[in-house]
Each structure stands twice: as structure tokens, then as C-alpha cells.
Amino acid sequence: MTLSAVPASLRLxxxxxxxxxxxxxxxxxxxxxxxxxxxxxxxxxxxxxxxVDLSRxxxxxxxxxxxxxxxTGRDIFSRIVWGARPSLAVGLLAVLIGAAGGxxxxxxxxxxxxxxxxxxxxxxxxxxxxxxxxxxxxxxxIVGIGPVRIGMWTFPNESKLILLIGLLYMPPLAxxxxxxxxxxxxxxxxxxxxxxxxxASAIMLGDVLPNCLSPVIVQATLLIAVGIVVEASLSxxxxxxxPPFPSWGGMLADARRxxxxxxxxxxxxxxxxxxxxxxxxxxxxxxxxxxxDPRKVSGSGRMVV
Amino acid sequence: MFVILGRVxxxxxxxxxxxxxxxxxxxxxPVSPARVVLGGDASEEDIAEFERDNGLDRxxxxxxLSWAGGVMKGDLGRSLIDNTVIAVTISQTxxxxxxxxxxxxxxxxxxxxxxxxxxxxxxxRWIDHLARVVATLGVSIPTFWLGLMLIAWGAVGLGWFPxxxxxxxxxxxxxxxxxxxxxxxxxxxxxxxxxxxMTRSSVGDVLMADHVRVSRAMGLSRGRxxxxxxxxxxxxxxxxxxxxxxxxxxxxxxxEQVFTIPGMSRALLNxxxxxxxxVIVNVVLVITAMFLxxxxxxxxxxxxxxxxxxx
Numbered sequence: 302m303t304l305s306a307v308p309a310s311l312r313l314x315x316x317x318x319x320x321x322x323x324x325x326x327x328x329x330x331x332x333x334x335x336x337x338x339x340x341x342x343x344x345x346x347x348x349x350x351x352x353v354d355l356s357r358x359x360x361x362x363x364x365x366x367x368x369x370x371x372x373t374g375r376d377i378f379s380r381i382v383w384g385a386r387p388s389l390a391v392g393l394l395a396v397l398i399g400a401a402g403g404x405x406x407x408x409x410x411x412x413x414x415x416x417x418x419x420x421x422x423x424x425x426x427x428x429x430x431x432x433x434x435x436x437x438x439x440x441x442x443i444v445g446i447g448p449v450r451i452g453m454w455t456f457p458n459e460s461k462l463i464l465l466i467g468l469l470y471m472p473p474l475a476x477x478x479x480x481x482x483x484x485x486x487x488x489x490x491x492x493x494x495x496x497x498x499x500x501a502s503a504i505m506l507g508d509v510l511p512n513c514l515s516p517v518i519v520q521a522t523l524l525i526a527v528g529i530v531v532e533a534s535l536s537x538x539x540x541x542x543x544p545p546f547p548s549w550g551g552m553l554a555d556a557r558r559x560x561x562x563x564x565x566x567x568x569x570x571x572x573x574x575x576x577x578x579x580x581x582x583x584x585x586x587x588x589x590x591x592x593x594d595p596r597k598v599s600g601s602g603r604m605v606v
Numbered sequence: 607m608f609v610i611l612g613r614v615x616x617x618x619x620x621x622x623x624x625x626x627x628x629x630x631x632x633x634x635x636p637v638s639p640a641r642v643v644l645g646g647d648a649s650e651e652d653i654a655e656f657e658r659d660n661g662l663d664r665x666x667x668x669x670x671l672s673w674a675g676g677v678m679k680g681d682l683g684r685s686l687i688d689n690t691v692i693a694v695t696i697s698q699t700x701x702x703x704x705x706x707x708x709x710x711x712x713x714x715x716x717x718x719x720x721x722x723x724x725x726x727x728x729x730x731r732w733i734d735h736l737a738r739v740v741a742t743l744g745v746s747i748p749t750f751w752l753g754l755m756l757i758a759w760g761a762v763g764l765g766w767f768p769x770x771x772x773x774x775x776x777x778x779x780x781x782x783x784x785x786x787x788x789x790x791x792x793x794x795x796x797x798x799x800x801x802x803x804m805t806r807s808s809v810g811d812v813l814m815a816d817h818v819r820v821s822r823a824m825g826l827s828r829g830r831x832x833x834x835x836x837x838x839x840x841x842x843x844x845x846x847x848x849x850x851x852x853x854x855x856x857x858x859x860x861x862e863q864v865f866t867i868p869g870m871s872r873a874l875l876n877x878x879x880x881x882x883x884x885v886i887v888n889v890v891l892v893i894t895a896m897f898l899x900x901x902x903x904x905x906x907x908x909x910x911x912x913x914x915x916x917x
Contacts, residue, residue, distance in 0.1 A: 427623065430620045432894060438856075438859065438874065444631070446879075533748050537748075539875075561762055568751075572754065579746040605849060606856070
């Protein structure tokens with residue numbers, strides 16, 4: 302990169318710069334489609350996703366059943382549309398928990414320094430040394446498969462996943478917050494705000510946090526993709542979303558025996574739904590990184606799972 | 607030396623903390639393991655007798671310490687459901703999982719490192735774009751769906767590979783390797799993506815360094831420069847690779863389910879569906895230990911390859 306040319310991304314508002322890049326545009330479109338599908342599932346789905354009709358089982362894609370039917374005659378298109386809900390719920394809620402905790406630890410560690418910095422970052426190191434997938438399996442295994450009842454509320458089985466993934470998302474998000482907050486805390490404007498008499502929490506949340514958010518947003522977008530893959534994988538082995546409720550991973554678990562008998566629509570479409578959704582969030586995350594954090598090579602610096 | 611000792615001790619500390627959390631979780635559930643094993647219609651006396659026989663009526667701390675003492679001596683206890691020795695179950699299934707992980711790991715390295723180096727050398731050329739597409743697909747396609755598609759293509763379509771199952775070495779090298787090919791590819795692709803991007807970014811950084819420009823100006827051969835570049839760029843790649851090795855054990859469980867390979871996943875999932883909690887705890891602990899060892903090796907390799915970080 303030459304120094305004389307100011308990158309286009311610095312002159313445009315970020316969302317314009319994002320949509321001008323093919324990767325960013327593709328990612329945004331895919332994420333928008335999946336979000337609309339999840340929110341408006343009852344309006345978009347053409348059939349009841351759990352209505353069994355054995356007389357219509359394993360129909361190939363056609364006019365009434367756009368993507369065919371599964372082994373109990375359920376409409377695959379409708380199940381894919383409804384299946385967007387648990388996928389996005391796990392992906393988004395886990396990242397929200399992780400971001401809330403990660404920002405809290407990262408920001409206060411950079412701000413307070415001293416013993417709290419040590420304690421907070423050592424807690425994050427400890428959490429980072431726990432392998433996500435094994436523990437997602439272990440938690441459901443130990444607590445047991447089934448809904449969680451707390452008082453008058455009943456939470457679905459995948460809420461255990463959301464809590465665990467959210468907890469393990471804290472370290473990467475805390476580290477990026479901490480890294481950029483350390484630089485910001487030394488900046489002149491923070492000193493100026495102190496002299497104005499602003500309180501520590503006002504400076505932290507009102508001034509420093511907005512300046513640290515770019516890398517957090519990039520990382521969070523990429524982590525949504527990870528959460529969706531983990532949810533689908535656990536639903537596939539029967540530890541995630543419980544049947545008969547539709548989930549992409551669960552649909553593939555039902556469909557695996559049809560690989561041998563040729564009903565390709567049962568295992569192609571749910572897999573495409575997962576892969577395209579995850580590609581969408583990854584492209585969006587990489588696109589955001591190119592704009593907000595242009596020094597990084599796109600695709601590097603991911604949380605590995 | 608003290609640094610290394612400190613890292614070993616902190617890994618052990620995490621392992622102890624993990625085992626305490628696991629044990630606490632098991633005992634935080636209101637339902638007694640005895641109730642789970644004996645079923646809903648067992649009488650209170652049966653439950654009490656079962657708990658007494660298996661030492662479940664002792665305080666949790668005593669149970670933990672007696673189990674931890676056994677683990678030190680290599681005795682992981684017995685399954686509460688069928689009384690099998692857990693150490694035997696693990697010693698039968700771990701080698702299978704380990705072999706799958708090793709193949710995938712080698713495959714990932716052999717593809718990812720050259721791909722990353724080539725794309726860094728030819729920035730914004732077709733190989734770089736190809737590598738980027740491979741990386742995006744690799745991190746996006748879930749391993750289990752990739753496995754299903756590989757079965758549909760390589761086993762059902764072409765008939766070159768078995769659709770699943772595990773053929774031991776004793777049945778011949780060729781059938782054995784054929785049975786491991788598709789699982790290794792499905793497990794490895796994600797890590798090809800991760801490691802190739804790391805290589806690309808690390809080699810790209812070193813290529814911009816002054817010493818590379820000087821070497822070029824001095825007229826050193828491309829191969830000679832490549833060696834210098836690799837030596838400087840390799841330490842973050844080695845770290846990511848070693849960590850990937852630890853993470854692979856998790857995904858190996860999913861891949862084993864797709865290809866019905868009798869590794870750790872069979873032991874773990876059987877235990878989960880039967881609520882055989884002592885087996886769950888031990889299997890999870892063994893895999894977490896594998897993961898921590900991989901992380902420890904990653905850390906030590908990083909210090910050894912890049913002495914600047916040791917300070």
C-alpha cells in the first residue's frame with residue numbers, strides 16, 4: 302500500500318465502503334435474508350414445519366414443496382426457514398453474552414490497571430484454555446438433554462449452549478477491547494475529560510468504549526458464524542435443538558441415511574442453508590475488518606475452535 | 607527454565623480447576639446419579655443402598671479427592687451403569703481418535719503452509735484469490751456436512767472409499783488408509799483455512815521487512831531468501847498449528863459420528879445418552895488434557911522459535 306493514496310474506505314462512511322466491496326455486499330445480503338427468514342418465519346414458510354404427513358414423504362422438489370419433503374412428509378423449505386431461528390438465536394445471544402462480559406473485563410482491566418488488570422486477564426486466560434466444542438458437548442451431557450425450567454420459565458435445550466458459548470466468547474472479545482482500550486486510555490482526550498471533572502465510568506463508557514468498538518464488532522461478527530456452526534454440529538449429534546423442532550443440524554441427522562438411496566434434496570438444502578449463512582457472517586466480518594481495521598490480512602486472527 | 611515450569615504448573619492448575627468444575631456440575635444437579643442409573647421406579651432403600659455401595663453418600667469433597675487420588679494412579683474408576691473400567695474404555699478408543707487427528711493435522715499442514723506461502727508471495731494474483739476462497743469455504747462449511755457430502759461423492763457416487771466404519775491396520779494398510787481418507791479430509795479442511803491464512807499474513811509481514819529487501823539487493827537466490835523468510839515467519843504459524851491440534855479433538859468427535867468410527871465419541875455419546883456421568887467426566891477431562899498439552903507445546907515452541915517473546 303502506498304502512503305500517498307488515501308484508501309477509499311477512509312473517505313466514505315463505513316456502511317457505504319462495506320457495500321461497495323463484493324465480499325461485504327454479499328455478506329450483508331446473506332445476513333439480511335437469514336435475519337428476515339428468522340423473524341418472519343410464520344409468514345414466509347409455506348407449510349407447518351412439524352406437520353407429519355406420511356402420504357407425502359420424500360417427495361422431490363416441486364411446485365407445492367419447493368425443496369421437497371423429508372421422511373415424514375414435512376416440507377423442507379418451511380423447516381429450513383424455521384430452522385434459521387435457533388441458529389441465529391444461538392449465534393447472536395452467545396455473542397451478546399460474550400460481548401457484555403468481554404467488554405466489561407477488557408475495559409475495566411485497561412482502566413483500573415494494577416491487581417484487577419492481573420485478575421481479570423488471568424480469568425480470561427483460564428477461560429481461553431477451555432476447548433469450546435468438547436465443553437458444549439459435556440455441558441449438555443452432564444446437565445442432561447431437555448428443556449431447562451427455572452421458576453415459571455422454560456428454556457429450550459439450546460439455552461445451555463448459549464450460556465456456555467457466551468462464556469467462552471468472553472476471552473477473545475475481552476482481549477480486543479483491552480488491547481485498544483490500553484491505547485485510548487493514554488490519549489489526550491481522556492486526560493482532558495478527567496480535568497473537566499468527568500467520572501471514571503462516564504469516561505469509560507461514554508468516551509473510551511465507542512473508540513474501542515471497531516475490533517469488537519469485527520470479532521463479534523466472526524464469532525456469530527462460529528456459534529451457528531457449533532449449534533448445527535450439536536443438533537446433528539442430538540445434543541442441540543430437540544426434535545421435532547426444526548434445526549438445520551437436526552435435519553441433516555435425519556437425512557444422512559438418504560445419501561445411500563438418492564433423495565439428495567434432504568441433505569443438500571439444509572447443508573447449503575448452514576454453509577451460506579456462515580459464509581455470509583464470515584464475509585461480513587472480513588468486510589468489516591477491511592474497513593474498520595485495514596492493517597489486518599482478511600481471514601487471519603480468527604478465534605479458532 | 608522457570609518460565610517453562612510456570613507454564614506447566616498453570617496448565618496443571620487449569621486441569622485441576624476444570625476437574626473441580628466438572629465434579630461440581632455433576633453434583634449440582636438435583637437428581638442423584640443413583641436415581642438416573644436405577645430408574646424412576648426404584649425405591650428409596652434401593653437408591654440409598656446404591657449410593658452406599660458406590661460411595662455416593664460421602665461428602666462431595668471426599669468423593670472428589672478419592673477420585674482425584676485414583677486418577678493420579680491411572681485409575682479413573684468404573685462406570686456406574688455397566689461397571690466397565692473407564693481407563694480400559696479410554697485406552698481402547700483414544701488411539702483411534704488420535705490417529706484421525708494426526709492424519710488430519712498432517713493433511714492440513716501439507717496443504718495450508720505451501721498455500722499460505724504462495725499466496726503471500728503472489729499477493730492479489732490468482733493463487734492468492736484462490737487461497738482466500740478456500741479459506742472462506744473452509745471456515746464456513748461445517749465438518750459434518752462436508753463429511754456427508756464426501757460420503758455422497760467418494761463412497762456412494764464413485765465407490766472409491768468406504769462410506770464409514772473403521773478398518774484396523776491389521777486388515778491391511780490400503781483398506782485402513784482408504785477408511786481414514788474421507789474423515790481426515792472433512793476434519794482437516796477447516797484447519798487448512800485457519801493455518802493458511804495465518805501463514806499468508808505472517809509471511810506477508812516478513813516479506814515487507816528490511817532484511818528481505820537487503821537480501822534481494824544483495825542478489826541472494828530466491829530459495830535462500832525463502833529460507834530466511836520462513837525462519838522468521840514460522841513462529842505464529844507453529845503456534846496456531848499446535849493449538850489447532852488440540853482443537854481437532856473436539857471436531858473429531860463429530861466426524862467420528864458421521865463416519866461411525868469407534869473412537870472417543872462413541873464412548874462419550876453412549877455415556878451421555880445413558881447419563882453415565884463418571885464416564886462423561888473422565889472422557890471430557892482426558893480430551894481437555896490433550897488440548898492443554900497441545901497449548902503448552904504451542905507456547906513452548908513459540909518461545910523457542912522466537913526468543914524475543916521470552917523476555
